Amino acid sequence: GAVVxxxxxxxxxxxxxxxxxECRSLDFQATTMFWYRQFPKQxxxxxxxxxxxxxxxxxQGVEKDKFxxxxxxxxxxxxxxxxxxxxxxxxxxxxxxxGTGNTIYFGEGSWLTVV
Amino acid sequence: xxxxxxxxxPLSVPEGAIVSLNCTYSNSAFQYFMWYRQYSRKGPELLxxxxxxxxKEDGRFTAQVDKSSKYISLFIRDSQPSDSATYLCxxxxxxxxxxxxxxxxxxxx
Numbered sequence: 148g149a150v151v152x153x154x155x156x157x158x159x160x161x162x163x164x165x166x167x168x169e170c171r172s173l174d175f176q177a178t179t180m181f182w183y184r185q186f187p188k189q190x191x192x193x194x195x196x197x198x199x200x201x202x203x204x205x206x207q208g209v210e211k212d213k214f215x216x217x218x219x220x221x222x223x224x225x226x227x228x229x230x231x232x233x234x235x236x237x238x239x240x241x242x243x244x245x246g247t248g249n250t251i252y253f254g255e256g257s258w259l260t261v262v
Numbered sequence: 263x264x265x266x267x268x269x270x271x272p273l274s275v276p277e278g279a280i281v282s283l284n285c286t287y288s289n290s291a292f293q294y295f296m297w298y299r300q301y302s303r304k305g306p307e308l309l310x311x312x313x314x315x316x317x318k319e320d321g322r323f324t325a326q327v328d329k330s331s332k333y334i335s336l337f338i339r340d341s342q343p344s345d346s347a348t349y350l351c352x353x354x355x356x357x358x359x360x361x362x363x364x365x366x367x368x369x370x371x
Contacts, residue, residue, distance in 0.1 A: 153305075181359060190350065190363040191306070240305050251296070251352075251359065256305040 150174055151243050153254030160261055165229045168257045170241030176221040177243035181251070182214075185238045197224045231261040265289050268351055268362030277371050281338040285351035285362045288332065292353035292360075295327050297336045300348045300364065309349075310336070341369045 150173040160166045170180055178199050183191040195216050197203045203216035213235075215227040224243075228235055240256040268285045275281055283297075294313055298306035310325040312318045312334075318325045324337040334353075338345055346369050351362040 191361050193359065193361075238303075251354065252308060253298070253305045258303075 151177075151241065151252045151254040153241055153257050155257060156255060157258045158260070160231055160259070162232055162261055163230055165227055166231055166259060167225055167227045168239055168241075168259070170224045170226070170243070170254050172222045172243045172245075172252075175243075175245045177224075177245065178221065179244045180218060180224040181242045182216060182224070182226050183240045183242070185240060185256075187238075191240065194226075228259065231259070233261045235259065236261045265360045266351065266353060266362045269365055270363050272366040272368050274368045274370065275341055277341060277343060277369055279341050279369070281341050281345070281367060281369075283336040283338075283349050283351075283365050283367070285334050285353075286332055287334075287353055287360075289353070289355065289360075290329075290332070291355040294354040295325070295334050296352040296354070297323075297325055298350040298352060300350060302347075306350055338367075341367075343369050343371050345369050 152171045152173050154169045158166055180197045182194045184194055185191050193206050194209045195203045195205045197216050197218040199218045199221050205211045218224040238256050242251045242253045244251055266287045296311040297309045299309050300306045312325050312327050315327050315329045322339045326335040348364040348366045350364040353360050
């Protein structure tokens, strides 16, 4: 099946710094990728929808200047958490739609800890 | 009212039991219905997806969609301790994906 790779799987950063998380579709082209955040024991929360070559669409309440999303190619989307704070510590997951299909595949997630 | 409702559980069953997991939804625009399994501290893994109403079977898993009732189900036969996880339903309309909160399933040996 289709594979979505996320990197890094775990990252610890200092408060005030920025951290970038990559999401790659390894064996298919993904025109649309999604970014989610999941706090412990809670469901996935959609942060933004990323379309290749255009600006991301952010969900209500998500700061677009803090969570920068770049979908520069059909196989790569990046999420940059700028000026990270401890409350940004969470599990960040990306997913990708395969081509024009309607099946969504998830990355394995990235644990971000801001100290 | 939430677009997708799912009982968070936990649902505890003995090994070998038949498990029924369910979600209801309110948006009739949803066309694709998916079930994901998520183990602790891991990303969701796609189990099954169905388009529109009907049943789909894959091994011990059966997904059922009833669009007229806006109700979807996932059945697990002969449940195993390794099935213990959180099961998330998800529904896809046009570029709109909504998840249920997930049901935590515990299968005891």
